Amino acid sequence: xxxxxxxxxxxxxxxxxxxxxxxxxxxxxxxxxxxxxxxxxxxxxxxxxxxxxxxxxxxxxxxxxxxxxxxxxxxxxxxxxxxxxxxxxxxxxxxxxxxxxxxxxxxxxx
Amino acid sequence: xxxxxxxxxxxxxxxxxxxxxxxxxxxxxxxxxxxxxxxxxxxxxxxxxxxxxxxxxxxxxxxxxxxxxxxxxxxxxxxxxxxxxxxxxxxxxxxxxxxxxxxxxxxxxxxxxxxxxxxxxxxxxxxxxxxxxxxxxxxxxxxxxxxxxxxxxxxxxxxxxxxxxxxxxxxxxxxxxxxxxxxxxxxxxxxxxxxxxxxxxxxxxxxxxxxxxxxxxxxxxxxxxxxxxxxxxxxxxxxxxxxxxxxxxxxxxxxxxxxxxxxxxxxxx
Numbered sequence: 001x002x003x004x005x006x007x008x009x010x011x012x013x014x015x016x017x018x019x020x021x022x023x024x025x026x027x028x029x030x031x032x033x034x035x036x037x038x039x040x041x042x043x044x045x046x047x048x049x050x051x052x053x054x055x056x057x058x059x060x061x062x063x064x065x066x067x068x069x070x071x072x073x074x075x076x077x078x079x080x081x082x083x084x085x086x087x088x089x090x091x092x093x094x095x096x097x098x099x100x101x102x103x104x105x106x107x108x109x110x
Numbered sequence: 111x112x113x114x115x116x117x118x119x120x121x122x123x124x125x126x127x128x129x130x131x132x133x134x135x136x137x138x139x140x141x142x143x144x145x146x147x148x149x150x151x152x153x154x155x156x157x158x159x160x161x162x163x164x165x166x167x168x169x170x171x172x173x174x175x176x177x178x179x180x181x182x183x184x185x186x187x188x189x190x191x192x193x194x195x196x197x198x199x200x201x202x203x204x205x206x207x208x209x210x211x212x213x214x215x216x217x218x219x220x221x222x223x224x225x226x227x228x229x230x231x232x233x234x235x236x237x238x239x240x241x242x243x244x245x246x247x248x249x250x251x252x253x254x255x256x257x258x259x260x261x262x263x264x265x266x267x268x269x270x271x272x273x274x275x276x277x278x279x280x281x282x283x284x285x286x287x288x289x290x291x292x293x294x295x296x297x298x299x300x301x302x303x304x305x306x307x308x309x310x311x312x313x314x315x316x317x318x319x320x321x322x323x324x325x326x327x328x329x330x331x332x333x334x335x336x337x338x339x340x341x342x343x344x345x346x347x348x349x350x351x352x353x354x355x356x357x358x359x360x361x362x363x364x365x366x367x368x369x370x371x372x373x374x375x376x377x378x379x
Contacts, residue, residue, distance in 0.1 A: 014301025019257050020308045027264050027312055034268045 032065065040064055047077070054095045055081055112220045114227040115356075116246035116284075118270075120262030122233030124254045125291040128327060129349075130230035131159045132338035133250065136353035138193035139338075142225035145184065148198035149242035150232035151206055157197045160187065161334025171199035174211035180218045189339070194224075207241050216245050235269055244275050248285040248356075250318060254292050255304040260312055263288075267315065287318035289352060294323045296368045306366055319352030321345050322365040 033041050044064040051057055063078040117130040127148075134146035147170065148156035157163040162185050168178035173196070187193035196215075199206060219227055231242035243249060249270050253263045267286060271277055274284050290309055297303040310317055321327075326343035330336065338353075340346040344365055354361050 016298065016301045016304050016308065019304050020312065023257055023260055023304075023312050026261060030261075030264065031268070034272075 032063070037066065040066060047079075051079060053098060056094075057082060112224050112227060113247050114216070114229065114245050115248045115250060116229040116231055116243040117250045117252060118231040118239065118243055118266050119233065119252040119259070120235060120239075120266040121254075121259045124252050124259050125321070125327075126233070126252050127156050127159050127230055128331065128337060129250060129252050129289060129291065129321075130156060130228050131336040132346075132349040133353065133356070134193060134195075134226070134228045135187075135190065135336040136338045136349060137226050137228075137356075138187070138190040140353065140357065141192070143192040143223060144226040144228065145194040145196055145219055145224050146228040146230060147196040147242075148230050149207075149238055150230065151198050151204075151238055152200060152202055153232065154198040154200055156230050157185075157195065158334060159331055160195050160336065162187070162195055162197075163334070166197045169197045169199040170215070171201055171203075171206045173215055174207060176214075180215075180222060204237065207238065209241065209244060212241055212245065235265065239266070240269065240273055243270055243284075244273070246270070246274055246284050247276070248287065250287045250289050250356075251313070251315065252289050252291055253309060253313070255290060255294075255298070255309060257304075260304065260309060264313055267313065286315040287356070288313055288315045289318045289321065291321040292323045293320050293365065295366055299368050306363070317363065318355055319348055320363055320365055321348045321352075 044062055047064065048057070048059070048062045051062065057080070061080045061082075063076075065076040065078075067074045067076055115133070117126050117133065119126050127150075130146055130148075134144050138144040146156065146160070148154055149170070150156075151171065154166075154169070157166055165185050168183040170183075172178040173180065173183045184194040184196055187195065216227065227245075229242045229246065232238040243266075251263050251267060253259050270284050270286065276282065276284050288310065290306060293306070294303055298305045306317065306320055322344045324337075324343055324345035326340050327337050327345050330340055330343075330346075337343065337345050338349040341350070348365050351361050351364060
């Protein structure tokens with residue numbers, strides 16, 4: 001440590017801090033997949049894809065957990081919708097376009 | 111009562127074999143009858159680190175297949191009376207080991223009244239690594255202060271908690287220990303390396319020891335002598351402390367701070 005690094009603030013912005021932050025997110029994510037059956041990540045992705053058709057949500061907005069309550073396995077689904085999107089009654093432009101495409105496909109008998 | 115300890119990590123090259131050799135040697139030095147088993151079938155290396163590569167006649171696969179007796183297969187350490195090495199086979203057959211076969215070997219070792227069985231795991235999460243950890247009572251998870259190593263350690267902890275014999279039989283869980291190797295306090299101080307606290311925070315298992323980055327690790331492996339026997343070196347002393355903690359002694363952690371430098375090197379270093 002030289003005279004210049006002495007003035008640098010302790011932890012912020014160092015690569016070690018970046019490493020820890022990245023690992024924290026990654027490990028939490030991998031742990032949540034670990035305890036469930038193998039299909040949980042795929043199920044999560046499918047649900048996310050469906051929701052994305054209608055609402056603009058981020059990758060982390062869906063959590064799927066398999067828990068236990070007494071003798072039952074409980075599949076817990078948690079979907080976080082962005083606040084302004086919830087109020088919006090209109091489907092997104094993307095969803096409208098897709099719906100129109102589907103209708104056109106039905107009409108043309110494909 | 112025989113205790114089985116697996117030295118594992120997920121990632122390769124973090125110091126599993128170095129650690130296995132030193133833990134086995136350290137336990138034997140404290141008077142425990144100890145055997146260290148190399149589970150890395152096809153990539154045998156523990157024999158080199160222990161300095162007994164020229165005395166390998168039979169190996170783990172021979173023993174599993176009942177082609178040799180326990181007495182014929184175990185290599186007695188030259189330095190310590192109650193230390194034995196069980197080398198891996200160099201066969202390329204991936205299916206050479208089976209849980210049933212290993213179970214027979216473990217049973218024989220227990221009957222031979224070993225106090226400790228140290229299992230040196232291969233890297234990865236394939237069959238060999240799973241076999242090495244299956245019978246473990248305790249696990250030493252070897253981790254470098256580096257993102258890929260920490261992630262892989264967390265993954266291997268998941269496997270320990272779901273695929274070990276203890277987890278499958280619903281017994282008490284495998285006792286987990288974190289061993290941080292190749293630690294460089296000065297880089298930690300400069301924010302270039304994950305700190306001990308960071309890693310303990312992330313992996314959330316008790317810390318067994320911190321082995322500082324030290325030239326003596328390479329030199330000891332050059333000579334085929336476990337680094338714990340190099341009592342002058344920081345790494346050797348750190349391993350020795352780790353053995354004390356493994357045996358239940360509360361010892362403060364060392365080698366976490368930068369060695370004091372003079373005022374000049376501090377200003378211009």
